[in-house]
Amino acid sequence: MNFKRLMKLAAPAAALLIALPANAADGEAVYNKTCKMCHGSGMMGAPKTGDSAAWADRIAKGEETLYHNAINGIGKMKPKGGKKSLTDEEVKAAVDYMVAQSK
């Protein structure tokens, strides 16, 4: 195979890699997998996603506080919702997703 032909094959793959930000965490996916269990139903007193009244005071604290508490735990919620393998970025993305749904 000559070089020109190889480049023709490689270009679409390279374009795809550039289109996908390398490690942008998927907040919705993390939420559905780990956080929904409590925040979908309000289990254990968790503020329910989509319940803007339950979230108003929390959102008012600022996103840095929400990130901090989601990563380190708050009340009955364990750090990272109990899933230690999540990165801080994944937890933050899930917080962003929950907050966006609950304004």
Ligand code: HEC
């Ligand atoms: C086992 C149940 C449970 C799971 C799983 C869970 N949470 Fe929570 N979460 C809670 C409870 C209960 C509270 C309320 C804590 C309090 O204010 O005492 C809470 C509160 C929060 C808050 C508000 C913090 C604040 O400062 O007011 C955020 C943000 C949050 N959770 C994010 C997440 C994210 C992101 C995940 C998934 C990675 C997650 N939670 C998974 C139970 C859970």
